Amino acid sequence: MEAVPSRCLFLLFLVTCELSPDITAEIQESSDGPRASQGPVWLTDVPSAMEFIAAAEVAVIGFFQDLEIPAVSIFHSMVQKFQDVSFGMSNDSEVWAHYNVTGNTISLFRLVDNKQLDLESEDTESIDATKLSRFIEINSLHLVTEYNPVTVIGLFNSMIQIHLLLIMNKASPEYEESILRYQKAAKLFQGKILFILVDSGVKENGKVISFFKLKASQLPALAIYQTLDDEWDTLTMAEVSVEHVKNFCDGFLEGKRPRENHESEDKTPKVEL
Structure with a gap:
């Protein structure tokens, strides 16, 4: 052509x-690893959310109204999986308004191009660990991103x-x-x-x-x-x-x-x- x-x-x-099986295993291995047991950072107001996002190359925030939905526990499991991503959560109305969130949403923020990527509310409601993991893997661009x-x-x-x-x-x-x-x-x-x-x-x-x-x-x-x-x-x-x-x-x-x-x-x- x-x-x-x-x-x-x-x-x-x-x-x-x-995507060969060897590469798939390599990507999986690079995402897993030991990490102290901890949860997402709780973001209670707009300044704390802005500071949180600005301090990370890649930040993922779960905007959840209902903390009992399955997506919340799946979101928590991602903290252990991704070593180089910062995770936060917020149910504060002012934080939601600042980031144009109107319903349960998971958003990824990239420092490299100042981009906010949102999962739609319906996708968040039905998300499973595989889909959320892939959403983060695909969109996690750093100042230097390793090609795969x-x-x-x-x-x-x-x-x-x-x-x-x-x-x-x-x-x-x-x-x-x-x-x-x-x-x-x-x-x-x-x-x-x-x-x-x-x-x-x-x-x-x-x-x-x-x-x-x-x-x-x-x-x-x-x-x-x-x-x-x-x-x-x-x-x-x-x-x-x-x-x-x-x-x-x-x-x-x-x-x-x-x-x-x-x-x-x-x-x-x-x-x-």
């Missing part, structure tokens, strides 16, 4: 990659149309320092660019790497992609630094494309993988 509607090429490429076939859905549901991928092996000795620098750079572009980590050590991620015409010998590398018009560019580097990431992003935002026309480099029709 030579001509693909805007933002569809990369999305088609990613979501048509099947679940998070990719949430990435393309974001209004932010420019995505930056750090493609790097998480098992490499340089990973810990590199990801800290990458996270620091992500704060500089909050609301403008979604920062993503692609673990090159995961076999299935080879399709993402090949999409950007990169080889293992060129990693770590950055790949930047604009979903609106399928424009993209890459930068290979010996070391991940805040300066390298910032300069690369600034150049793309300013319209500087060292490799302006990728299709001129490869005239072969693109195919779905």
Whole structure:
């Protein structure tokens, strides 16, 4: 397919990659883990709710009038499952009004793009643990979100149309320092660019790497992609630094494309993988 509607090429490429049993187990394992027994934070007024949301990269709030409905206990179980998400609850009328809630609702708030995602009241009433878990998994975007076939859905549901991928092996000795620098750079572009980590050590991620015409010998590398018009560019580097990431992003935002026309480099029709 030579001509693909805007933002569809990369999305088609990613979501048509099947979710293998190994990846499913990996996602499940990453979500589970030991956590002190605790419940959601009780939010009694608008200032406390605003402070709660502002302090978390991802916050999930249960707006429940009736604390006896099954959804409440299911909501409590999510606190143990998701280690990097903050959970709160509120039945205060002013808090509900502030967030445009009119009935039992579960809402997810993302710092990365200041977005509020709501489950409809009827969905909340009939929610089960699997559906709520998937709602949170799909939509939990952080300053740096690790790519997998679940998070990719949430990435393309974001209004932010420019995505930056750090493609790097998480098992490499340089990973810990590199990801800290990458996270620091992500704060500089909050609301403008979604920062993503692609673990090159995961076999299935080879399709993402090949999409950007990169080889293992060129990693770590950055790949930047604009979903609106399928424009993209890459930068290979010996070391991940805040300066390298910032300069690369600034150049793309300013319209500087060292490799302006990728299709001129490869005239072969693109195919779905």
